[in-house]
Amino acid sequence: QETATPAPGGATPPAAQKKLSVGFSQVGAESAWRTAETKSIRGEAEKRGVDLKFADAQGKQASQIQALTSFIAQKVDVIVLAPVVETGWEVVLTQAKEAKIPVILVDRGIKVSDESLYTTLIASDFVEEGRMAAEWLAKQTNGKANIYELQGSTGAAPAIDRKKGFEEALQKFPDMKIVKSQSADFTRAKGKEVMEAFIKSDRDQIQAVYAHNDDMALGAIQALDEAGMNPGKTVTLISIDGVKGAFEAMVAGKLNATVECNPLLGPLVFDTINKVRAGESVPKFIKSQDQLFEQANAAQVISTREY
Amino acid sequence: MSTEPLLAAKGVEKRFPGVHALAGVNFEVRAGEVHALMGQNGAGKSTLIKILTGVYARDGGTITFEGRDFRPTSPGDAQRQGISTTYQELSLIPTLTVAENLCLGRAPRRWYGIDWRAMRRKAEETLATFDLRIDVTQPLGTLSAAVQQLVAIARAVQTEARVIILDEPTSSLDSHETELLLGIIGRLKARGLGIVFVTHFLDQVYRVSDRITVLRNGTFVGTYEASQLSRLELVSQMLGKVPEELEPALHEHPEHRGTPVITAQGLERRGFEAFDLTIHEGEVLGFAGLLGSGRTEAARLLFGADHARSGTVNGSVPKSPRQAIAQGMAFLPEDRKAEGIFPDLSVRENIAIVVQRKLGFTVSRAQQDALAQEFVTKLGIKTPHIEQPIRLLSGGNQQKVILARWLAYEPRLFILDEPTRGIDVGAKGEIERLIHQLSQKGLSVLFISAALEEVLRLSHRIAVFRDRKKVRELTRTTLPEVMEVIAGEEPPHAP
Amino acid sequence: MSFLRKHITVLAGLLAYLVLYAIAAARYDGFLSLPVFINFLSNNAVLGIVAVGMTFVILSGGIDLSVGAVMSFSSVLIGVLIMDHQWNVFAAVGASLVCGTTLGAVMGAIIHKTGIKPFIVTLAGMFFVRGLAFIIHLESIAIAAPQHTSIAIMRVGPLPVTAVLFLTFVAVAWYVAVLTPFGRNVYALGGGEEAAMLMGLPVQRTRIAVYAVSGFCASFAGAALTFYLSSGSHLEGVGMELDAIATVVIGGTLLAGGVGSVFGTLVGVLMLGLILTSITTYEGMMSSGLTRVAIGALLLSFVMLQKLLTRRIAGAGRAT
Amino acid sequence: MRHRNFWPLVALAALLVFNLIFTTGFARVEFRDGRLFGTLVDIFQNGAPVMLLAVGMTLVIALGGIDLSVGSVMALSGAVAALLMTEHGQSVPMGVLAALGVALIVGAINGALVSYASVQPIIVTLVTLVMGRGLAQALTQDQKIRFEIPAFEFIGNGTVLGLPFPVLLVAAVAVAVSVLLRRTATGLYIEAMGGNPQAARLCGLRVHVIRMLAFMACALCAGLAGLIAAADIKEADVANAGLYLELDAILAVVLGGTSLTGGRANLVGSLIGATFIQTLTIMLQMRGVITEHTLIIKAIVALTVCFMQTPSFERMVRRLRPAEGA
């Protein structure tokens, strides 16, 4: 059996002499955002002397289900799950429920018929993020803009929800329209490539760019720069996530705003675990603090950015 | 024998890019007749057969089978209608067992599916008629070319067909198996089947055939009663000219010994007894033996193609063909398709591949072109141009290309495993002459052939193999003597 | 030829599997238990069913890259039919099987009729089917229908329904491969296409059937997926074609075709499952990168061990 | 006989003509800030990594092998270069050389396992596909590495005489490989081995060495592609660099007419294939086609182009021609 680093004397969980054991099933390490999340949860576990069993699913749901099954077999106290997709969790979560192991979802919700299968969800609201982005953009452009959208991976929940929220909010602004919308797979390279294609076909009409994550926006900025188009000035860019690179771009005046989607969930997760184990009731959806940053306040926050 | 044709083709046309393979060919076979189809390499024999059996679609002409118009859509279709064929290039599945190759498509069945035990029994029985007693559950690909050929023949003759077509069935068989096959052909003929027989061995043609059709360059020359066509006439019809006289026994001085070129000592591998061998400059050494006696195996050991358990060649352990080639050896394998040709490469590249080592790292097209052109002319290789992929050449011409590949390299010892396999009379004579010339110039040749007369005619010395063991070396010998040694019917001797 | 010699790669694979399983059992608590093993069967059932179909394709000398997409498509289709159109579960599964089989057959027909290489046809098929799946439903879809759930939680003895399906597929496929003329024709086709044609075997029919079988298996795997996950998922199929090919090939089937067996595929599937599970969940490595390195290293050591054992046993076999 | 690149070229030309007429902005090429600028340039610039992969892949496929690990090698080489230049303060040439060195090592491992251990290429390179990216992730601790090193960025973004540097790099590599294929013995040997490995051994070719060479050349191309990809976005993105590009590369090679069974290399065809794929991608992006449809269009177009190279298409054309005349 694997054991984590020995517990430092510090904060002990209220419930037991025995070390708290937590199983954490992570999706993988496909983005900086996710690595930051993993780091935050691992760091917090170490700090609090929790025995954290970590399973990297390499992006496969089957692996996550196996990980959960083995956590249940190993009788962990709590399961933390960052689900790779929203569906398909009924069976394994029922097992967890039967074994009386509370399940805490992080960063994305799931669709199950029985809400009691998980204890709580700690995450940002993707739809809300999209909405915030749209409203800010409308304000910034006085409700009138040709928008080019860089979508995340086709079929991925954040991509779908961020698009949905954004479009919903745009309803109120008849002069704001999405001219083109293409998937750029959440990556910088693709973001640049797709932006280049947009520039070549619609160069002078591009007034605003909305990217589902910062990486794609950074790629787009590069494309705009190379085309001599002045990102941040003639073209307004807004993206989501709030990674360090985005703040640097804002300080440089190239990115206009980013909606933070905070991956540093560690403290919140373990606080919640403690509450659950102490028998306190917790809300079904704990929204992590999402905040919109603009160029104006970017410089102050940039030093505090960890990822 | 009836005179009504069973299968008749009239004015058949076939064009390939750059080649008019068949131009108005007529051919027919009657019930109870053996009809030989003759012609030089590339004359169009195999192409005609492939058209008769639905492999290729014809570009013109008519074919009737039992009086009705006949347009087979695939070999399977032709088979179902009663025409059973062995093709020139072995058409069996090397990865499947012998038994399955015999029974594929008509395996014995029971309620639960294929009856493997019955299949095995059936296969053993079928092969027994060819005096072949082998483990039928081994993959076919592990067996020698000759055995594979027998299996293919057995497959063709065991079906309920009315016409049986055999395209060069005897090319790698030795006399015993050939005898058996000719016997079987006789029995089939007596049962009233029509048999089409392609071979380059004139003896066999005259032994069994009733009529002979000759093709030349894709054109129809004529159909003759075998009894009314002399050998000389036949050959001149095929070549389109009166052939030069074949030299008789080439070697008047069998004791001829130059300095040793290759000396092998104690070469051995699992199940193959250690043997010594010395080949001298300018000498032709023949290997004789029955099917499976180990001639090919011995040659491969010498060449480093198979791993020897112990023993040396010219003082060093043979490690790889590369090393052997560096020592001046060349090797023409018996299985052309599996080990000889590079199917997609052009004739030029197939010829240049070995000698390129000598020509240097950078390729000069002009040099390769000249080389290829030279050998195409010298060996009479029939190809539209030297850039033709070799797989599109006829079997015999492929063989000549491989010969050219090694001749270009100018080796000191040329190991020829069945070099005349599938080669027409004219070319066979040329190859024999070539071997003779080479040996005169000081090149040594190791010559393996299923045709004993050929071995005898060419060799200064003959090594006889039996049961994967070298049993004797003979000089100044005669056919009966060699046959006795091969059969193992003479008392043991001191080497 | 002895049984040993004939089935040497599969036996060596099995042996190597046992060795690695033993090592894992010694290393992790509770690894050596029936429930854990059954978990292996059910967790890898979807991949396994796909791989069974892939075995036929590879045996015939072809390749099918569309399986992952077809599997996803079929699971999403079942989800849509059940959830959005209130179909009966069996009708939905039936419809997806018809679609999958047809897609496979069409690809087979294109391969045979046009002579385009299977790699390309099925790669195009993969793109096509994936696009189709997104069109019928953009997101993965949760399936919550009582009838469907009751099947999903069904067990036969200790075995969950997916594991039963997998084992059934292996058994049936073994029967088809070894005891039916179709199965033997597949081997012949892989051993030499031209020869098979010249021998008069039904090459066209066999080839189209092989891809239809693969499509059938893939869509059936999609159905199994819906029972396993209670959802139709776009994600699970991504990259599955490579996993399926890998399991078939490490099971001893030659990529060139003609040689191999369905049991080898079973061993291959179990092996891949063992490697992934032990590394990603039991070992609990802290770095995603090292996890991958370990997976690769284990896979390689399995293949090498299998080679070594094959050589050993083959040597021993010849001596006796 | 038509030239073997005839139909791939026709397909590419048709696609280009379609775009020049119907896709707005496609035809525009300007000269700005000392560089050419326009979609036609983008096709080559963005397509450079896939073109490089296709060039290397052509060698391996002609040899009768396949290399699935190229995408991972890209990630690895980008990561190594970025790490050395940022965290270890090495110079740009050092970073580049080390990255290419690592790529060569992966290629050598591939070749050695295929050749000396006779494991099937697809398995070997699948293992290196998994391990290569894993190693890159482990080296970078799952982080993206950003950098601002103009000298290095030149590899992805620089221009020489107005032409993008990656394009020149591809051209140089392609010329080198085509000389290797057509003007040296090694090229002949590679094709021979793909056609009939047994015969190649009997002809005294150093089969192991040649296999190693081909796999190493392929990995080297992948390493270069990885450098371009990283330099282009000023970031080594281990998780995404080169992801699934092996399939694009193989597709390009096959679209170009090289048979997957080996035996013949068609380098120009592979380049045409890669250009075709990139043109199609950019066209779909410019026209704002949604992903679902993109997938389906790609499928149909790829099939059509391959169909154009088959004998059955040739027969169809021949049958149609008299009809046209009438």
Ligand SMILES: Nc1ncnc2c1ncn2[C@@H]1O[C@H](COP(=O)(O)OP(=O)(O)OP(=O)(O)O)[C@@H](O)[C@H]1O
């Ligand atoms: N598929 C093909 N494509 C192009 N040319 C071909 C093809 N098949 C045969 N040919 C050519 O047609 C001619 C006749 O070949 P065929 O194989 O029928 O000769 P053959 O009489 O059987 O000769 P051999 O005695 O050498 O077997 C040859 O010139 C050959 O190169």
Ligand SMILES: Nc1ncnc2c1ncn2[C@@H]1O[C@H](COP(=O)(O)OP(=O)(O)OP(=O)(O)O)[C@@H](O)[C@H]1O
């Ligand atoms: N690698 C091998 N391992 C075991 N037995 C072998 C091997 N290679 C050949 N044999 C067997 O050795 C015997 C000798 O085969 P070989 O091919 O050398 O015979 P041959 O004299 O050339 O006859 P032919 O070519 O006419 O069949 C055959 O029975 C063959 O099955």
Ligand SMILES: [Mg+2]
């Ligand atoms: Mg012939």
Ligand SMILES: [Mg+2]
């Ligand atoms: Mg022999």
